[in-house]
Amino acid sequence: QVQLQQSGAELVKPGTSVKLSCKASGYTFTSNHMNWIKQTTGQGLEWIGIINPGSGGTSYNVKFKGKATLTVDKSSSTAFMQLSSLTPEDSAVYYCARSGTTVAVDYWGQGVMVTVSS
Amino acid sequence: DIQMTQSPSVLSASVGDRVTLNCKASQNINKYLNWYQQKLGEAPKLLIYNTNNLQTGIPSRFSGSGSGTDYTLTISSLQPEDVATYFCFQHNSWPDTFGAGTKLELK
Numbered sequence: 001q002v003q004l005q006q007s008g009a010e011l012v013k014p015g016t017s018v019k020l021s022c023k024a025s026g027y028t029f030t031s032n033h034m035n036w037i038k039q040t041t042g043q044g045l046e047w048i049g050i051i052n053p054g055s056g057g058t059s060y061n062v063k064f065k066g067k068a069t070l071t072v073d074k075s076s077s078t079a080f081m082q083l084s085s086l087t088p089e090d091s092a093v094y095y096c097a098r099s100g101t102t103v104a105v106d107y108w109g110q111g112v113m114v115t116v117s118s
Numbered sequence: 119d120i121q122m123t124q125s126p127s128v129l130s131a132s133v134g135d136r137v138t139l140n141c142k143a144s145q146n147i148n149k150y151l152n153w154y155q156q157k158l159g160e161a162p163k164l165l166i167y168n169t170n171n172l173q174t175g176i177p178s179r180f181s182g183s184g185s186g187t188d189y190t191l192t193i194s195s196l197q198p199e200d201v202a203t204y205f206c207f208q209h210n211s212w213p214d215t216f217g218a219g220t221k222l223e224l225k
Contacts, residue, residue, distance in 0.1 A: 021199070033182075035214075042218065044205075044216060044217075045205060045207075045216035045220045046160075047213050047214040047215065047216070056147075059212065061212075061213040062213070064215075074159070095161060095162075100167070102168065103152070103164070103167040103168070103173075104150070104152060104167070104207070104209035104214065105152065105154075105207065105214075106164050106167070106173070106210070108161040108162055108163070109161065110160075110161055111161050
C-alpha cells in the first residue's frame with residue numbers, strides 16, 4: 001500500500017533553514033509527482049509546490065517561491081522540502097502528498113509540525 | 119488564484135441524517151474538484167475525486183456532484199465516524215487551492 005513517511009517535528013530559530021523529508025513506499029517513486037502542502041489554523045491548507053521525481057522538474061505557488069525548495073533522492077525514494085529564512089509565520093504542519101494519475105492529490109504523509117521560535 | 123468558498127463552516131447533524139456540504143469556486147473549474155476528510159490530529163484523506171468519483175475504500179454513503187463553479191458533497195446517512203472537517207480542493211488551475219473547510223459535528 002502507498003505510504004509516505006515524513007520526518008519528525010522541528011523546533012527552529014528565526015532566520016534559519018529546515019529540510020523536511022518524505023519517504024515513499026508501496027509504489028514506483030518516479031511514476032507520480034509529489035506535492036507539498038502547508039496547514040495552519042489561520043490560513044488553512046495552502047499548496048506550496050510540486051516536483052516530478054523522475055525529472056526533478058518543479059513548479060511552485062508564487063507565494064512560496066524563494067521560501068521553499070523541492071528536491072528528491074531517487075535512490076532512497078525520498079522527497080525533500082527545504083524552507084529558508086524562517087519566520088514565525090512559517091510555523092505550520094507541512095504535508096507531502098502524492099499526485100495520482102488523474103486525481104491530483106491522493107495519498108498524504110502524516111504531516112510534520114514546524115515551530116519557528118527563538 | 120481561484121478562491122474556494124465552503125458552506126456552512128460548521129454543520130451539526132444527527133446520526134442517520136442526510137448531510138450536504140457545499141463548495142463554490144470563484145470561476146469555472148471544469149469538475150476538477152476533490153473532497154477530503156480530515157479527522158482531528160490526522161492527515162486529510164481523499165474521499166471523492168473529479169467531482170463524483172469515489173476513491174477506493176470509501177463508503178458508498180459519500181457522493182459528490184456539481185459542475186462549473188458549484189459542487190456538493192453528500193453523506194446519505196451520517197455515521198458517528200464521519201465527524202471531521204471536510205475540505206474541497208480545485209486542481210483545474212495552478213496554484214491548486216483549498217476551501218476553508220466545513221466542520222461536521224454530531225447533534
